[in-house]
Amino acid sequence: MGSLFPFRSDVDADAGSPRLVGIDEDAADEVFDALGSRTARRILTAIYDDPRPASALADAVDTSLQNARYHLDNLSDAGLVTVADTWYSERGTEMKVYAPANDAVVVFAGDDGTKTGAFDVLKRFLGGVVGVALGALVVQALLAPESLLPAMGTSGGSSGSGASGTPTASGGSGGFSTMDVRRTTTTTATTTSASGGGHGPLALLAEPGVAFFLGGICVLLVVATLWYVRTRRRG
Missing domain, CATH: 1.10.10.10 (Winged helix-like DNA-binding domain superfamily/Winged helix DNA-binding domain)
Known part of the structure; x- marks a missing residue:
């Protein structure tokens, strides 16, 4: 034991x-x-x-x-x-x-009114960040679901691949189906167009989920600032 x-x-x-x-x-x-x-x-x-x-x-x-x-x-x-x-x-x-x-x-630094307003802004902003993050995952899943799935192996061999390792349209039990071929082609095309053939920050920014998240954060910052300024003026 x-x-x-x-x-x-x-x-x-x-x-x-x-x-x-x-x-x-x-x-x-x-x-x-x-x-x-x-x-x-x-x-x-x-x-x-x-x-x-x-x-x-x-x-x-x-x-x-x-x-x-x-x-x-x-x-x-x-x-x-x-x-x-x-x-x-x-x-x-x-x-x-x-x-x-x-x-x-x-x-x-500030009076009690400043503390209350700042606390409300902080809570609203953090709650909004969570909402934006969840929305980004949904957008990524809808527009680029292949990025959330493990990479599909395409090595050559006896599993229905051609000599160059490209999946065939064979419907046999050991090969890829036509749907698999289309899915692989779509994944390759999406990756190539998003990253321009390379990898790095620019390729990451091209992901729809990342773009949605960054845009949402910018909107939250603007809304939180305007809301806080308006609250201070009323106070």
Whole structure:
């Protein structure tokens, strides 16, 4: 019977809603103190990228385990990180897994009205980003479904391919069907026209889902700005 260790479960980093900290609040002092070190800021960034224990965070930012734990304690006291799970090492030692305490943390300067308006804008914007991302997936699935599927192998051999490895229109059990040929041809044509025969950022921007997402983000930024300005004028 194999050992139960190491044990690492999937981390359910259920971060809370966005947090706004007024620059004149007591909490701001704790946040600034905790983030005063560049190492602490790198640790917090690594936690947002992927929740993990102190030892893994120390490796990620190239510091000692003792130093990583010191900064994690400060970040935890400031309410920036929280313990989301517990893993066990090969020796069965408990390891706390750190995750973000909030989806986002924003420090602002202004009165209570500014805080309320900024918080509403932040919540609306983050909710809109999620909606745009889901819409981008739908657009990509409808307009370019082949990009969401594993690449189809077309190597030569005995599976109904010609000498050059091109699928034939044979309807036999070992070959591609006519539909497969059309699908492969369509995929090749779409890829060629989108990327111009190459790969890179321009080819990625040609994807309909990516274009939809970037356009949606731009619209959200404009709407959020106009809504916030109008709210401030009414206040």
